[in-house]
Amino acid sequence: xxxxxxxxxxxxxxxxxxxxxxxxxxxxxxxxxxxxxxxxxxxxxxxxxxxxxxxxxxxxxxxxxxxxxxxxxxxxxxxxxxxxxxxxxxxxxxxxxxxxxxxxxxxxxxxxxxxxxxxxxxxxxxxxxxxxxxxxxxxxxxxxxxxxxxxxxxxxxxxxxxxxxxxxxxxxxxxxxxxxxxxxxxxxxxx
Amino acid sequence: xxxxxxxxxxxxxxxxxxxxxxxxxxxxxxxxxxxxxxxxxxxxxxxxxxxxxxxxxxxxxxxxxxxxxxxxxxxxxxxxxxxxxxxxxxxxxxxxxxxxxxxxxxxxxxxxx
Numbered sequence: 001x002x003x004x005x006x007x008x009x010x011x012x013x014x015x016x017x018x019x020x021x022x023x024x025x026x027x028x029x030x031x032x033x034x035x036x037x038x039x040x041x042x043x044x045x046x047x048x049x050x051x052x053x054x055x056x057x058x059x060x061x062x063x064x065x066x067x068x069x070x071x072x073x074x075x076x077x078x079x080x081x082x083x084x085x086x087x088x089x090x091x092x093x094x095x096x097x098x099x100x101x102x103x104x105x106x107x108x109x110x111x112x113x114x115x116x117x118x119x120x121x122x123x124x125x126x127x128x129x130x131x132x133x134x135x136x137x138x139x140x141x142x143x144x145x146x147x148x149x150x151x152x153x154x155x156x157x158x159x160x161x162x163x164x165x166x167x168x169x170x171x172x173x174x175x176x177x178x179x180x181x182x183x184x185x186x187x188x189x190x191x
Numbered sequence: 192x193x194x195x196x197x198x199x200x201x202x203x204x205x206x207x208x209x210x211x212x213x214x215x216x217x218x219x220x221x222x223x224x225x226x227x228x229x230x231x232x233x234x235x236x237x238x239x240x241x242x243x244x245x246x247x248x249x250x251x252x253x254x255x256x257x258x259x260x261x262x263x264x265x266x267x268x269x270x271x272x273x274x275x276x277x278x279x280x281x282x283x284x285x286x287x288x289x290x291x292x293x294x295x296x297x298x299x300x301x302x303x304x
Binding site: 015019022023026027030031034040043044047048051052055056120122125126128129130132148149179180183184187188191 | 194197198199201202204205206208209211212214215216217218221222224225226228229232
């Protein structure tokens with residue numbers, strides 16, 4: 001089925017068309033959300049919200065880009081909104097913890113803290129890598145994940161993030177550099 | 192020097208893991224979940240609501256008319272009240288009331304002249 005036909009059917013609330021759109025985009029939408037929020041349950045909830053929005057707001061789609069690009073744009077926007085809301089909650093939690101005299105939990109594995117000679121295993125390295133990815137700026141993380149894991153072109157990423165292709169190139173370049181730098185600093189401190 | 196080498200090695204090994212980051216599969220029942228949410232939250236279009244309302248009002252009006260007709264018919268058939276007048280009864284009653292001779296044949300033909 002051609003995309004225009006699919007969009008028209010979707011606008012007429014055709015369930016089969018929705019099923020096709022869902023199956024074609026589910027994995028990418030879910031993984032995009034997961035790479036941003038880093039939690040499976042939240043990523044599923046966000047994926048659900050994304051497809052509900054696609055179904056209900058398809059008439060707002062102006063067909064200036066590909067349908068999939070519009071869908072990923074919604075996915076990225078919903079995930080970033082979630083992250084922002086979480087940050088607000090965290091800020092509030094820090095204030096309440098300060099007054100309730102609680103200390104923040106530190107989940108990051110301390111590489112070789114007990115035994116500096118011990119070899120790190122890949123599980124630990126992945127955990128460290130995830131933490132480093134999480135500490136990148138939102139735009140850098142999103143651009144890097146979309147390029148690395150969803151194999152999107154710089155053009156597509158630029159459309160999703162509402163920015164220019166050169167800005168995307170710069171974001172991805174800086175993401176790589178920052179990732180290296182953060183890992184280096186981490187190992188320097190903990191090895 | 193050895194530490195720097197070790198750090199570089201660790202950074203390299205960790206960055207290589209970027210390709211091995213797990214790909215997580217979403218819940219296979221996600222579509223069912225979405226359909227359920229859409230079915231329970233999706234409001235019907237206004238025209239559907241309006242048509243359904245019109246149908247109901249139509250049925251109500253027809254039922255009401257049918258009921259009134261049946262009720263009138265039954266009441267009429269069961270009515271044995273002494274106050275059922277024929278034309279002659281009415282004329283006699285009017286004659287008594289306005290003091291004229293109701294036995295005369297009243298013709299309205301002359302009124303047109």
